[in-house]
Amino acid sequence: MDFATADLIDDFGDELRSCETQFRQYGARTRFAGQVVTVRCDRDNGLVKKLLNSPGEGRVLVVDGGGSLASALMGDMIGAAAVANGWSGVVINGAVRDVVELAGLDLGAKALGSNPRKSAKDGAGEVDVPVAFGGVEFRPGDWLYSDEDGIVVADRDLLGA
Numbered sequence: 001m002d003f004a005t006a007d008l009i010d011d012f013g014d015e016l017r018s019c020e021t022q023f024r025q026y027g028a029r030t031r032f033a034g035q036v037v038t039v040r041c042d043r044d045n046g047l048v049k050k051l052l053n054s055p056g057e058g059r060v061l062v063v064d065g066g067g068s069l070a071s072a073l074m075g076d077m078i079g080a081a082a083v084a085n086g087w088s089g090v091v092i093n094g095a096v097r098d099v100v101e102l103a104g105l106d107l108g109a110k111a112l113g114s115n116p117r118k119s120a121k122d123g124a125g126e127v128d129v130p131v132a133f134g135g136v137e138f139r140p141g142d143w144l145y146s147d148e149d150g151i152v153v154a155d156r157d158l159l160g161a
């Protein structure tokens with residue numbers, strides 16, 4: 001995929017929201033984009049696991065874990081499922097684990113940090129609700145573009161895919 005978030009900002013300006021959160025890159029795919037699917041959850045990754053085990057169709061899962069670093073919301077198994085199911089990337093306002101294995105996956109994977117502790121799997125949380133962090137609201141159906149510089153979001157597909 002050929003884009004740079006800085007160029008998108010230059011070309012589209014205020015049409016884009018730019019996330020201020022300083023995420024770390026955990027996946028091998030450092031540039032990724034796609035339509036947004038959202039999850040909000042708190043130290044429970046049952047919904048994340050379920051979604052990433054269903055068809056991704058090139059979309060990006062935005063997970064608002066409330067910024068908690070208390071437990072991981074994705075590890076290598078869920079990450080591998082995301083690759084197998086065609087997800088473009090996962091943005092987690094929270095933690096991951098299995099970072100060595102995640103680094104080998106052809107998946108965009110941004111998170112705040114890591115914690116080896118796993119999350120509950122009860123499936124508590126909400127899917128397809130607007131979530132907000134880093135000064136940006138991520139709405140289901142938005143288009144997200146992510147690279148080494150950051151993450152920008154638009155209401156429409158700016159690359160005309």
Ligand SMILES: O=C([O-])CC(=O)C(=O)O
Pocket residue numbers: 045072073074075076077078079097098118119
């Ligand atoms: O199952 C989990 O909670 C996270 C994990 O370790 C994996 O995805 O492999």
